[in-house]
Structure formats: structure tokens, C-alpha cells
Amino acid sequence: MKLLLFAIFTKLKYFDYFLDNSSRMCYNIIMKTEFIDNDIHITEQDDFILQHIFDCGQCFRFDPDGDNSYIGTAFGKTVKISAENGRIILHDTSMEDFKNIWYDYLDLGRDYSAIKRKLTEGGDPVMEEAVKYGSGIRILNQELWETVISFIISASNNIPRIKKIIGLLCSNFGEPHTYRGKIYYSFPSPERIAGLSLEDLGVIRAGFRDKYILDCAKKVVSGEIDLAAISSMSTPDAKKALMKIWGIGNKVSDCILLFGLGRCDSFPVDVWIKRIMEYCYFDNTPQSIKTISEFAENKFGELGGMAQQYLFFYARECRIGVE
């Protein structure tokens, strides 16, 4: 029990909690893993629903691939994930990539059942509904550079078009690799983007955001922006540093803190969150973003980021406050 509570706020490292690290079958306290014919099979993991994970606006590079499957690219590797009858399968991957990339990317070391219990233990009917709708949400641990550029692109944009722009960025400027007989592209490096002109970048149709992308890439390459340094800063300092980047303001920096830097207390307030918070907690009366942020900080604290994802998914599924 002590371990479970501990796991809410930390993350179980793959290597730390597996009983038998040398065999092809492993357990940790919240799931069972097997490596069978180039596939990773995960069972005894109930807090995992692909639609919730990949359709809650945190990640723009995974798409449905048939029933109960998604396929996408992260850290330069592509994986097809399917989930059916309590069995999650990561197809055509290696144990190495599972340990080094996907285990952490999918946040498999965190106990989301405990998080959901904690968020709803106060008897908040709003959060109970939200958690019911998005019960399989997990917060992905994404690459910082990709998260920075992706959320610069997200400003004043809609999710389908964000995905389209990022897709064009990768297919035009990323490195190709083959997976299951098809070609996929990595997210382009800072060096690659920094070498482009604004005109080159025009093919991705990013609109007014193109200059932010180019400026950021150039400054990352020159060292003026040090992402490694930012990742080791305290959350307030990291936020200040991110907000110095052209094109990154309050909301985008909160998204980067949550999705790219693992700061789970970060509570990004966008138009959807603003609407659902006003509707559910403020008698549907308009509030400033600052008021909503402070309310969320008091109410959700360390779990603000998780609460935000459940609310965001719930708001969009039920179109709360729209019409």
C-alpha cells in the first residue's frame, strides 16, 4: 500500500520493480509483461484505453489503424499498439525498445487507478463523471523538442489541422524509416529545421506560426535555448524559460511542462477547459484564466495535469458548454 501511494507521485522505473528481469516474462506491481514473437503483451493493466490516450489532444502523431489499434511514431521509432479483451499488444518491436522507449512513453510505471481514486475521493461529481468518460487516459512522456514545436503549432488552431501540419513537417523534413512494410518519418531535428528558410517551411501550411518554429530551432541550435537545462529546472523556472521563447505563452508553456517535462501538477487552461470549468464549478459564469488556474491548483494540486486531461476529454466528448 505504501508502494502504491508512492507510485502516484513518482514513477516506477522499469528495472526497479520487475521480479525477474532476465526472463521473458515480468511482473511489476501493476501489470504483467510478456515478449512473444516480436510483440510485447501486457496484461493486468486496466487503466489503458487507446482512444482515451491518443484522442485527448496530448499527442498528434498516433492515428487509428483498424479496430482497437493505433499506430504512431515517437523517439524516431514507430509502433502499432492494439488493446482488446484486457490484453495490450505492442506489435513488431523489441524488448530493448519497450524498456528504453515505450514503457516510459506510455507512462506504464504509474498507477492511474490510485490517481483516479485520489481525484474522486472528495466526492466531486464533476470529476467522477470526467474520470468515468476518460477512464483509460494516461499522460504520455513525450520528447521535449517535439512537444515544444507541436504546442507552438497548436496556438489558435484545431486538433485535426495541428495533426496535419505536424504530419507535413515530419514527412517533408524528418528521417524516413520502414515499419511493417510502410515508410514513417521521425520528427525533424532542430538542426534540420534551423537550416530551412521561411519559404521552405511554407509547405507545412503553419500560417503565422512558421516564424516561431524557425526562430526556436535556430536558437536551440545556437544554444541560446538550452532544452536540457530547462528540463532540469524547477517547474516555475522552467515555465519562465519556456515563456521567453517566441510563440510560447502561458497556455503553451503549461502544455510543454505537462507533456514534455512530466510536470503533472501543470494545469493548462485552453478554451475547452475554460468552458467546462466555468460550467461545472462557477455556475456557468465567465471567469478569468487566472481565477480558473488558481481554483484548479487548490482543488487538484499535484494531480492537476491528470485532472486537466480527464476534464479535457470529458468536455470534448460531451461538448460541455457548446451550444
Added chain:
DNA sequence: CACCAGGCAAGCC
């Protein structure tokens, strides 16, 4: 045609 989309920068007070 207007209005909006996981906002932000710049210019104003």
C-alpha cells in the same frame, strides 16, 4: 459571408 480553432505578441492604458 462571418466565426472559430488546445493563443500569442505587440501596443495601448
Added chain:
DNA sequence: GGCTTGCATGGT
């Protein structure tokens, strides 16, 4: 500090 406006593009 807070408030307004313009911004690229594509969809409704």
C-alpha cells in the same frame, strides 16, 4: 499589471 487587436489557414 490588465485589456485589445491582428494574425495564417482551413473548416463550418
